[in-house]
Amino acid sequence: MLRLFPEPTARLAVEDVYRDVFFPEQRERPYVLINMVSSLDGKAVVEGKAGSIGSPTDHTIMRNLRARADAVMIGAGTLRAEKLTLAVPENLARGREACGFDPQPLAIVVTETGDVPLQTNLLGSLPDNLLVLAPSEIPGERLAALSAHASVEVVPKEKASTAPEGFGARRAEPGARLDLARSLEALKERHAVGLLLVEGGPALNHALVSAGLADELFLTLAPKILGGVRLEALTILEGPAVPLLKTEPKLISAHLSDDELFLRYALSSSARSS
Amino acid sequence: MLRLFPEPTARLAVEDVYRDVFFPEQRERPYVLINMVSSLDGKAVVEGKAGSIGSPTDHTIMRNLRARADAVMIGAGTLRAEKLTLAVPENLARGREACGFDPQPLAIVVTETGDVPLQTNLLGSLPDNLLVLAPSEIPGERLAALSAHASVEVVPKEKASTAPEGFGARRAEPGARLDLARSLEALKERHAVGLLLVEGGPALNHALVSAGLADELFLTLAPKILGGVRLEALTILEGPAVPLLKTEPKLISAHLSDDELFLRYALSSSARSS
Numbered sequence: 001m002l003r004l005f006p007e008p009t010a011r012l013a014v015e016d017v018y019r020d021v022f023f024p025e026q027r028e029r030p031y032v033l034i035n036m037v038s039s040l041d042g043k044a045v046v047e048g049k050a051g052s053i054g055s056p057t058d059h060t061i062m063r064n065l066r067a068r069a070d071a072v073m074i075g076a077g078t079l080r081a082e083k084l085t086l087a088v089p090e091n092l093a094r095g096r097e098a099c100g101f102d103p104q105p106l107a108i109v110v111t112e113t114g115d116v117p118l119q120t121n122l123l124g125s126l127p128d129n130l131l132v133l134a135p136s137e138i139p140g141e142r143l144a145a146l147s148a149h150a151s152v153e154v155v156p157k158e159k160a161s162t163a164p165e166g167f168g169a170r171r172a173e174p175g176a177r178l179d180l181a182r183s184l185e186a187l188k189e190r191h192a193v194g195l196l197l198v199e200g201g202p203a204l205n206h207a208l209v210s211a212g213l214a215d216e217l218f219l220t221l222a223p224k225i226l227g228g229v230r231l232e233a234l235t236i237l238e239g240p241a242v243p244l245l246k247t248e249p250k251l252i253s254a255h256l257s258d259d260e261l262f263l264r265y266a267l268s269s270s271a272r273s274s
Numbered sequence: 275m276l277r278l279f280p281e282p283t284a285r286l287a288v289e290d291v292y293r294d295v296f297f298p299e300q301r302e303r304p305y306v307l308i309n310m311v312s313s314l315d316g317k318a319v320v321e322g323k324a325g326s327i328g329s330p331t332d333h334t335i336m337r338n339l340r341a342r343a344d345a346v347m348i349g350a351g352t353l354r355a356e357k358l359t360l361a362v363p364e365n366l367a368r369g370r371e372a373c374g375f376d377p378q379p380l381a382i383v384v385t386e387t388g389d390v391p392l393q394t395n396l397l398g399s400l401p402d403n404l405l406v407l408a409p410s411e412i413p414g415e416r417l418a419a420l421s422a423h424a425s426v427e428v429v430p431k432e433k434a435s436t437a438p439e440g441f442g443a444r445r446a447e448p449g450a451r452l453d454l455a456r457s458l459e460a461l462k463e464r465h466a467v468g469l470l471l472v473e474g475g476p477a478l479n480h481a482l483v484s485a486g487l488a489d490e491l492f493l494t495l496a497p498k499i500l501g502g503v504r505l506e507a508l509t510i511l512e513g514p515a516v517p518l519l520k521t522e523p524k525l526i527s528a529h530l531s532d533d534e535l536f537l538r539y540a541l542s543s544s545a546r547s548s
Contacts, residue, residue, distance in 0.1 A: 004278035005530060040493055040523055040539065042316015042509035209499055219314055221495070223523040223539065225483055227516035230504050235316035242501035249314055249497040251533045256279060259525045261537075265314065265497065 001057070005254040014060045017255055017262065018068065018218075023195050024274040029184035030196035031270070032213055034205055035065050036236040037220035045202060045234040046226060048081030057257045058220045062199070065218060067092040069105045069197035071131075071187065075204035076111035079121050086199070087124035104129055106191060109150075110204060112177055114142030118149045127151075131191065133183050153190070155183040180207055206239030209247055215271040216264065217249065223259035248272070275331070279528040288334045291529055291536065292342065297469050297490075298548040303458035304470035305544070306487055308479055309339050310510040311494035319476060319508040320500060322355030331531045332494045336473070339492060341366040343471035345380035345405075345461065349478035350390045353383055360473070361398035378403050380465060383424075384478060386451060388416030392423045401425075405465065407457050427464070429457040454481055480513030483521055489542040491523065497533035522546070 001017060003010045023031050037054035038044045044053065054062070066072050072086040086107040088096070093103035107125040109116050110133045118130070130150040134143065135157050146152050158179045187193040198208060208214045219236070226233065249265040250272050256262070266272040275291060277284045297305050311328035312318045318327065328336070340346050346360040360381040362370070367377035381399040383390050384407045392404070404424040408417065409431050420426050432453045461467040472482060482488045493510070500507060523539040524546050530536070540546040 002279075002281075004283075004528060005276075007276075007283050009278075009281050009283055038316055040491065041511040042312055042318070044316070046515075206501060210501065217314065217499075221537075223525065224518070225491075225511060225516050225521045225523060225541070227480060227484065227511055227513050229514055230512075233515075235509065237315040237499060237501055238504075239501050240503055241320075241507075242499050244498070247499045249499060249533065251497065251530065251535070254278060254528075254530070254535070256525065256528070259523065259539075261525070261528070263495075263535075265533075267499070 001255055001257045003253065003255050005251065014057055014257065015064065017061050018064050018264075021068070022274070023068070024270055025194055026215070026270060029181070029188050029213065030070070030193045031215050032184070032196050032198060032208060033065065033069070033216045033218060034198045034208065034214050035062060035218040036200055036205065037222055038236050039222050039224040039226040041225050041227065042235045043226040043228055043233045044200070044236040045081075046228055047232050050078070050200060051082055051084065053222050053224065053226070054220050055222065055258065055260055057260060058222065058262075061220070061262055063088050063092060065197055066105055067096060069195050071106035071108050071191070071193045071196050073108040073110060073196055073198045073204075075201045076109055076113070076116045077203065078199070078201040079109055080115065080117055083121045083123060085122070085124040102129070105197070106131055106193065108133060108187070110178060110183070111138070114138035114146060116146060118146070133178065135178055153183075153186055155179060155186060180211055180213055184213060200236070202234045202236060202238035205237045206242070209237060209267065210239065210242050212268065214247075215266070215268040216252070217267055219263045219265065221261040221263060275529055275531045277527065277529050279525065288331050288531065289338065291335050292338050292538075295342070296548070297342070298544055299468055300489070300544060303455070303462050303487065304344070304467045305489050306458070306470050306472060306482060307339065307343070307490045307492060308472045308482065308488050309336060309492040310474055310479065311496055312510050313496050313498040313500040315499050315501065316509045317500040317502055317507045318474070318510040320502055321506050324352070324474060325356060325358065327496050327498065327500070328494050329496065329532065329534055331534060332496065332536075335494070335536055337362050337366060339471055340379055341370060343379045343469050345382050345465070345467040346471045346473060347382040347384060347478075348473050349475045350383050350385035350387070351477065352473070352475040353395050354389065354391055357395045357397060359396070359398040376403070379471070380405055380467065382407060382461070384452060384457070385412070388412030388420060390420060392420070407452065409452055427457075427460055429453060429460060454485055454487055458487060474510070476508045476510060476512035479511045480516070483511060483541065484513065484516050486542065488521075489540070489545040490526070491539045491541055493537045493539065495535040495537060
């Protein structure tokens with residue numbers, strides 16, 4: 001692994017990438033990192049799945065970031081698309097414990113509809129370390145079913161119709177209409193989440209970035225050209241045009257391993273000035 | 275401008291990026307470079323247009339590449355979307371002349387339908403330096419109209435139905451069904467094009483990459499998050515899934531200027547071994 005930026009160039013072990021990075025605190029909400037992998041042609045989700053785009057090195061770096069986070073969040077659509085885990089492996093869990101943290105970050109799934117296949121698709125998270133963010137409008141039986149396997153935090157919907165009219169709305173993706181600002185405040189206040197890692201999907205990323213709630217983007221650029229017709233191949237962020245002033249990404253660091261680039265960008269003013 | 279890779283890190287003037295790069299020759303066709311700019315979220319064309327995604331530095335580097343090429347090619351859809359030029363500025367034209375080349379690279383527009391707004395949208399190319407690649411099936415009056423403003427090379431269509439079924443076919447984009455292998459052979463044999471620079475659009479890029487006809491990808495990663503609903507925001511390459519074996523991108527170099535990354539990838543075996 002080669003650190004290309006900032007200078008000077010340096011060699012380091014994959015395990016050490018982002019290990020000693022400093023993340024500032026936000027006052028009212030968690031400091032939010034988004035981590036995604038994309039092909040050179042911008043494809044981040046192929047037939048619903050993101051798992052096979054990055055290399056084993058990318059997966060290691062994803063786990064490095066999880067090991068730093070108080071909580072790891074995904075949208076329910078991402079969980080519906082494939083089996084996955086939000087946990088860190090045993091050695092990283094021991095490292096967290098040794099530093100006084102919970103061995104595992106809190107696993108969070110955001111849902112708009114309550115259709116969250118926790119039992120079949122979410123691996124490695126126990127009910128007492130699993131939180132579902134859902135609106136009060138979801139059917140009672142779904143709420144009851146979710147409550148059997150996770151804590152459920154009921155959060156309000158947005159008042160204004162700022163929901164994406166494209167992908168997000170049509171697919172009824174989570175995050176598109178939940179009030180994410182209020183949701184993040186609840187995570188900080190009631191669940192002590194200071195550092196939140198978000199791992200997609202594209203509609204949740206879009207909602208966070210558009211609302212100015214994302215502080216940093218960790219973008220892995222995989223050395224692949226995937227193609228794929230629309231609706232089967234999604235970019236890291238799907239939704240209406242993002243106001244340019246909402247984000248002025250600034251490159252914080254760049255690492256290279258086997259033609260795969262690991263890029264860290266500041267998105268918010270908090271991140272840019274830290 | 276900072277060269278990040280290959281090591282060692284070096285500062286250089288924007289004008290010098292890619293100036294002394296070596297491009298190998300192909301035997302039967304031109305050596306093909308694709309140059310595109312994309313946002314961090316993979317958007318390369320917004321409402322049909324690509325011109326405003328890259329910075330002035332990106333535009334300078336685009337012209338550096340043009341100055342190296344025997345010909346610059348685009349798809350007709352790209353020309354229909356906005357006014358543009360395929361020419362190099364005066365100082366670069368003089369430099370080419372001093373080295374025994376034509377002052378301007380040959381401008382090439384690929385069309386499937388003959389709908390090519392040369393007079394209104396293509397700036398800075400004279401008829402004797404302008405070539406349209408078109409299939410014989412286009413209406414006679416369109417062929418005649420094009421011939422008044424450009425040379426027209428009539429090229430065959432592909433026999434097999436390998437045309438993309440998604441974006442390319444629906445939008446009747448050029449390149450989707452022309453026989454690009456035969457077209458490139460004609461460019462080499464009849465127009466002495468040894469080095470061809472392709473500047474999109476996404477359907478033409480897809481057709482070239484899928485056919486194994488692209489040797490290198492120059493990808494500018496602009497520090498922007500654009501969003502944009504589908505069909506208004508395209509990636510650098512639009513079409514069906516690309517067979518993985520058709521391309522194993524290898525990073526040749528990476529430059530950085532004001533948070534904008536300039537990445538050069540080898541795509542073909544000729545490029546990888548050079």
